[in-house]
Amino acid sequence: MHGSWKLVLPVGFVLYSLPLFLRVNSTSDYIIDEEFHIPQGLAFCRKQFDVWDSKITTFPGLYLIALVLQPFNSCTVTGLRLLSLVGAGVNILLLYKIRRRTLAGTGGNAYAAHEAITLSVLPPLYFFSHLYYTDTLALTMVLLFYNYWQQEAHLPAAVFGAASVLMRQTNIVWVCMCCGITILDTLVQQCVKTRPGNKKQIRLLGSDLWLQLLGSPQLLCNCILSILGKCCFYASIILPFIGFICINGSIVVGDKSAHEATLHLPQIFYFAIFAAGFGISNTLRQLRTVLTLLRRHLLLTLLATLLIAAVVHFNTVVHPYLLADNRHYTFYVWSRLYGRFWWFRYAMTPLYVLALAILCCGLRHMPDSFKLMFPLALLLVLCFQRLLELRYFLVPYVLFRLNTRPTRKGFAEWMELGVHLLLNVATFYVYFTKEFYWQNYRTPQRIIW
Structure with a gap:
């Protein structure tokens, strides 16, 4: 059944969302920040890399992904928004795989699938799955990074970590977090190897670990070598990013x-x-x-x-x-x-x-x-x-x-899913039925998350 969930979840999510996507897509060419994202995405999709809106404050990852539309002659508003919907379909698969791993066999594959569905229809996240915003695809890259990091596949994890930073600069924090966890866990693992009979006594926050490290130069050297072997790929992202901040003076590009x-x-x-x-x-x-x-x-x-x-x-x-x-x-x-x-x-x-x-x-x-x-x-x-x-x-x-x-x-998990679905109904009802006008915009404005 595990293999069937991998197909049912993304395909079912996209098919379930497609009618709603088409309705949202028909309401307006630009929805709030899409005013900046869509023209920039269309320019990159047409390989016009010399076009750049100075008001955009992120790296160009979102717009580079638009290049996949170019061979299909789909450089349109609908095509760009579909990228988010497809990204959301990939997300539900990744959510399933990661949650299945963290559940560690509790409740089976059906429970992991339930959790993946609940997270994929998280109301603010689900709404932006229908628009050309950075959120959905940035989450895709973070989840790909996190999935490979959990499996200790550090090279592909670093590749997708870099992609996540290209989507949104603040994602460097999650790369640093996982790198930090890897370093700390490596220290514990190396100390456990030298004291196999006292595994429970070696804790990160305990004094034994640090006394053992400081008291054994060979152990400390082994830790450093092991950490370098695992974290060198992450360092290739983190160190250049630090350089970027020093040169740019801020994490923000463009209009600061x-x-x-x-x-x-x-x-x-x-x-x-x-x-x-x-x-x-x-x-x-x-x-x-x-x-x-x-x-x-x-x-x-x-x-x-x-x-x-x-x-x-x-x-x-x-x-x-x-x-x-x-x-x-x-x-x-x-x-x-x-x-x-x-x-x-x-x-x-x-x-x-x-x-x-x-x-x-x-x-x-x-x-x-x-x-x-x-x-x-x-x-x-x-x-x-x-x-x-x-x-x-x-x-x-x-x-x-x-x-x-x-x-x-149990009941709590079903209640969470039900509340998410009801909030989505209410959110889209407000979006479709409440319109108002701003003086400097000809098209009606709507309320979103």
Whole structure:
């Protein structure tokens, strides 16, 4: 049955989505940021590489993929958008393969397929699968990278890691995260080889490992050689990227004015709410444990709440786009709640504490290396973004959800899938039925994620 899922999932996803795709495709030539992406994609598809819109802030990976359309004479708006839909079909296959591996036999192939379907119809992700945006294909490259990295196939992993960075620069963080995990795991593995009878005593966060490394030059040398053998491919991506930042002065290419790096710690709180809200199965399964822990450590819970409230007070940053662009749901959340009632952002702090605890408990079964590197990667990829944009949460959420604690499929998993599907129905209903006009646009504007 494993082999049949590999065919049924991508083909079924594309066929299920195709009528909706055609309906979305007929509404408008350009949908918000497609105003920049589509002309640039069409230019590259026609091999006009001297054409470049200075307002584009990413590397040209998304537009280079458009070259696959050129032999089929399909350099059209529909052709470009179809690339995202096909990418989403590839994603569901990769989600299945990765989740099947992380489930480690729990629940069988059908459970892994269920999880893959649930993630593929994640409402913000599913919507952008119908548009020519970077999100879907960037996720494809990240998942290809992560899939090969999990199998310790480091050369192909590095190839797709580089491709993911070409799609979106912030994906360098995930390459660095996996490289860091590889380094830390290698240290543990090398130490285990020298002490086969005490495997359980050697932990990354324990003193034994570091005392053993510092006390044995030969062991340290073996670790360094092993790390170089595994991570040299990732270094060939990371080191040139560091050089690019030094020369460019920023991670952003093109117009940097709207994407200046700004410390914005509340982004991690917004992400925690996003992950707890959409990751319903993990939330329901961890809720009792989390509430018990918070109640048992009441003083720490209170201190964490006060600390988060202080961060919210001193570090809440509001991007002008968030206040001006009424084509996104975040505009309405901010204008009607956060921006309207001064007390609302503080009233959310207990929910932030709860959501962060759920996030941590959902990954408590993971190795120490992952538990160290994933939060660091989250901070780097989210907390220097000034704009509150749900699309920035998609890759970290998918990686989080793929690694949540394996368990038997039950009501929680069906509820998560059902909520995703209902939200998709509501999202597309709003998109198709609510129109308004901007003064400098002739075509009607619509609301999207």
